[in-house]
Amino acid sequence: MNVLLIGAGGREHAIAWKIAQSPELHKLLIVPGNPGTGRHGRNIPFPLNDFDALVDLADRELIDLVIVGPEDPLSAGIADRFIAAGMPVFGPTAAAAQIESSKAFAKQIMAAAGVPTALSHVFNTPADAAEFVRRDNRAWVVKADGLAQGKGVVVATTAEETLAAIQALGATDAGARLLLEERLEGREVSLLALCDGERMLPLPPARDHKRLGENDTGPNTGGMGVIAPVDDVSPALYQQIVATCLQPVIRELTALGTPFRGVLYAGVMLTAAGPKVLEYNARFGDPEAQVLLPLLEGDLLAALYACATGTLQPDQLRRRKGYAVCVVLAAAGYPKRPRRGDPIRGVEALDEEGVMVFHAGTAMGPNGLCTAGGRVLGITGFGPTLRAARERAYRAADHIFFDGKQLRRDIGKD
Numbered sequence: 001m002n003v004l005l006i007g008a009g010g011r012e013h014a015i016a017w018k019i020a021q022s023p024e025l026h027k028l029l030i031v032p033g034n035p036g037t038g039r040h041g042r043n044i045p046f047p048l049n050d051f052d053a054l055v056d057l058a059d060r061e062l063i064d065l066v067i068v069g070p071e072d073p074l075s076a077g078i079a080d081r082f083i084a085a086g087m088p089v090f091g092p093t094a095a096a097a098q099i100e101s102s103k104a105f106a107k108q109i110m111a112a113a114g115v116p117t118a119l120s121h122v123f124n125t126p127a128d129a130a131e132f133v134r135r136d137n138r139a140w141v142v143k144a145d146g147l148a149q150g151k152g153v154v155v156a157t158t159a160e161e162t163l164a165a166i167q168a169l170g171a172t173d174a175g176a177r178l179l180l181e182e183r184l185e186g187r188e189v190s191l192l193a194l195c196d197g198e199r200m201l202p203l204p205p206a207r208d209h210k211r212l213g214e215n216d217t218g219p220n221t222g223g224m225g226v227i228a229p230v231d232d233v234s235p236a237l238y239q240q241i242v243a244t245c246l247q248p249v250i251r252e253l254t255a256l257g258t259p260f261r262g263v264l265y266a267g268v269m270l271t272a273a274g275p276k277v278l279e280y281n282a283r284f285g286d287p288e289a290q291v292l293l294p295l296l297e298g299d300l301l302a303a304l305y306a307c308a309t310g311t312l313q314p315d316q317l318r319r320r321k322g323y324a325v326c327v328v329l330a331a332a333g334y335p336k337r338p339r340r341g342d343p344i345r346g347v348e349a350l351d352e353e354g355v356m357v358f359h360a361g362t363a364m365g366p367n368g369l370c371t372a373g374g375r376v377l378g379i380t381g382f383g384p385t386l387r388a389a390r391e392r393a394y395r396a397a398d399h400i401f402f403d404g405k406q407l408r409r410d411i412g413k414d
């Protein structure tokens with residue numbers, strides 16, 4: 001099979017690494033890719049927003065399957081364009097991707113499908129939201145409706161903070177429409193499932209660590225580390241989340257005539273009243289992919305192709321026994337203003353069993369590998385226990401050096 005993979009992060013390196021193990025892979029092109037994906041295929045530096053040029057490229061290269069990593073091209077309709085050109089795509093159409101690109105749409109789907117979630121109100125202007133809070137005089141979680149690169153949510157603790165958040169988010173492109181949501185308490189878990197429009201194959205439960213600092217302090221990031229599976233999700237709870245948070249959405253989107261083909265990702269809060277959905281993503285998480293893909297046995301490429309063509313068999317991939325822990329190494333200045341160009345040492349020397357080094361914000365400079373983005377590398381350790389996986393990840397993380405390296409020491413600690 002000839003495959004075109006879209007994206008440039010650690011998630012895409014993990015996808016490239018896993019599908020490179022498939023006996024069915026003939027040629028892998030990655031647009032634009034990174035030095036890590038370049039080890040498994042050919043990187044092509046191409047702008048991601050020129051869909052015509054991408055379809056031409058795929059045509060010329062006799063591509064059999066397009067795999068889309070990030071959310072921005074999905075919500076801009078990249079899958080629609082390839083489908084129109086007759087090419088199977090792993091990744092939802094723009095209409096189905098609204099489950100991520102519009103939080104108001106997601107709430108509408110959840111209401112129609114009976115998915116448990118926080119009570120919320122949608123406002124078409126920030127002024128309307130502010131007026132509501134002035135009368136209500138309580139704290140709310142404020143959410144921008146649109147895609148905001150993880151910066152679209154403020155969990156306010158007072159009415160004043162709520163008003164300030166409305167003003168701040170309301171001034172952004174994503175925040176033309178706003179949601180006010182009741183605050184939920186509990187531990188969070190992420191459940192991702194491969195979907196072919198009708199059937200789904202749920203992956204092990206994962207737990208992201210979104211804050212920059214240890215013990216969940218400091219600013220929000222794209223994710224500083226992740227573990228899977230999560231032991232406080234029992235098999236019964238897992239089944240409950242699949243049945244109440246994932247399956248009804250797949251059915252509802254199909255009923256609306258916009259079947260979902262790709263990864264449906266539910267961010268769930270485990271509240272005292274049961275699991276409730278915080279948000280959906282329409283793609284693999286990053287760094288969730290860096291732990292979930294190493295935990296799968298079987299041919300990922302065949303499974304993604306089956307999703308794209310509506311022929312998924314729910315037992316096509318199996319769960320590998322054991323745990324995976326991914327520790328993110330971030331650049332100096334992340335998340336505000338990541339510094340680029342710091343030389344990275346130690347990656348090539350690293351060849352340890354049960355350790356995978358996934359590239360994200362790296363580049364090949366004249367003097368070798370250097371930092372080129374906020375999250376630079378994701379180090380995944382695999383082991384029979386969470387503790388063994390953690391120790392492997394951290395031992396490897398400590399063998400990689402660059403100036404200003406930031407990492408959390410508490411990924412998977414409790």
Ligand code: AMP
Pocket residue numbers: 118141150153155181182183184185188210267278279
């Ligand atoms: P989201 O992008 O909607 O997942 O929100 C980002 C983060 O904000 C989540 O991972 C939660 O930690 C927090 N959050 C979102 N919604 C709520 C809520 N209703 N109650 C409490 N925390 C929330």
Ligand code: GLY
Pocket residue numbers: 208222223281284285286287288
């Ligand atoms: N790590 C969170 C996300 O990919 O949305």
